[in-house]
Amino acid sequence: MTMMRAIALIILAITMVACGGRQATPDTSDQTPVDTSRSETRPTRPTAPAAPTLSAAEQRELALRQLLGQRTLYFDYDRTEIRSEFAEIIEAHARNLASDPSQRILLEGHCDERGSREYNIGLGERRAHTVRRAMLLQGVSADQISTISYGEERPALKAHNESAWARNRRVEIVYR
Secondary structure, eight states: OHHHHHHHHHHHHHHHHHHHOOOOOOOTTTTOOOOOOOOOOOOOOOOOOOOOOHHHHHHHHHHHHHHHHHHEEEEEETSSSGGGGGGGHHHHHHHHHOTTTTEEEEEEEESSSSHHHHHHHHHHHHOOOOOOOOHHHTOOGGGGEEEEEEEEESSSOOOOSSSHHHSSSEEEEEEE
């Protein structure tokens, strides 16, 4: 039995010597960790086909179509001046009308609910005439443009706050 104890103590001592010391570990701080839990490779995402390159003429045509799609011009409170952000839209519609004399539009003037009915009808009319004059200056024939004022009668939004009022102060371009 003492022999068994001696062998057990020797094995224990060898194990302690082998496991008890510090082992040098390699420095991996500058390496990117690698996920080795999967052995298969991940598929790459398919790339979208490259968008076709448009010529300068095609780019102008696309920009013109986008501008022609915008048919509402907004105004500041109690004002008839065209805001600078809408000048390009008016110019695009004017070029479109001037290039095709058979086209006709109706400019509908609108106001918010503040002010008397009579005042708002007049203000909507002045707004529509301001847009009309801008288009006439760009070569549109007078017989291509009609105007009407709805005043406050046809609000875009029926709420009673500044956000709704801002959307109601407008001229709409309606092709006929």
